[in-house]
Amino acid sequence: MLKSTTASLKPAEVEKKWIHIDAEGVVVGRLATFIANRLRGKHRGDYTPHVDCGDYVVVTNVDKVVFTGKKNTDKIYYRHTGHPGGVKQTTPEKVLNGRFPERVLEKAVERMLPKESPLARKQMTHLRLFAGATHTHEAQSPETIDFKSASPKNTRSV
Secondary structure (H helix, E strand, C coil): CCCCCCCCCCHHHCCCCEEEEECCCEEHHHHHHHHHHHHHCCCCCCCCCCCCCCCEEEEECHHHCECCCCHHHHCCEEEECCCCCCEEEECHHHHHCCCCCCHHHHHHHHCCCCCCCHHHHHHHCCEEECCCCCCCCHHHCCEEECCHHHCHHHECCC
């Protein structure tokens, strides 16, 4: 009688890679999905749900991401200050033109990871976002992934 077992990846066996993505002109939702899968490690053949087996992701030009349709002005982000009546709202356009434009992509990726889990919090620390074209992780020699040319839907024509 044959017995088959599923190999479970151990945390010590994980080999993490560094990848770099240029986000200029890329659609936010499609990029966030790709990044979330890379952070979790779902692109690997030996993916194990309870082990942090994802890669480190460095994204540059985050301030130049785009939305499809009229989401840039019509989409509304809500947050609460913690005080009674403290619901605040803003649009992606205001956030991208504001002081921290990387928050648009950061929140999109964060909301695609498992909710309220220590593993998701640890995986989010492996995401590095930069508003400009340069980044501080050249020493790790990240592999550049051309996300724009992977699919024509990844970019939005103006």
